[in-house]
Amino acid sequence: MLFRKQSYEQAATAFIQSSRLAQRYLSLDLVELLVKAMLKSRAPLPTVVTAQLAFESLVESGELQRTDSGTPESDRIADEKYMQQVVNDAAAKASRPPLSQQEVEYFASLDFKTLQSLYWATDGINEFRCRYDKAVREHMFRVPERPTNSQPGTSGSVRTRL
Secondary structure, three states, rough: OOOOOOHHHHHHHHHHHHOOHHHOOOOOOHHHHHHHHHOOOOOOOOHHHHHHHHHHHHHHHHOOOOOOOOOOOHHHHHHHHHHHHHHHHHHHHHHOOOHHHHHHHHHHHHHHHHHHHHHHHHHHOOOHHHHHHHHHHHHOOOOOOOOOOOOOOOOOOOOOOO
């Protein structure tokens, strides 16, 4: 089955709109470059994934140059800010609904080690912590101390804050 060039253009446009990385390479001919690369690779389907693979190939080969005048350092800073915002948004969403009586009773029933493990899982970046923090604010529960590195549930490498 053959696809029209328009289908590849739509896939390339969708990729560009959904990719933070592609925003760093915006140009008037970016869609056309992606379509040519997709067709050159004999991409069987005009999809966002195919466009992403073509984009990565163009960047890797040096055929596509950045247009935002950014640096790896500015990328790192922007990525950290973006990830912090994602975490903040997720924490706000998890904290929004009121606590149910069942949640309060569940939190109260947890032994210290289980509470500590759930609270600090994935270095404390999790939905359980958001809900438990709400219980701390509203029902005077206590935050468990962070486990030492020898205890499970810590990764020690995440710098994102809730």
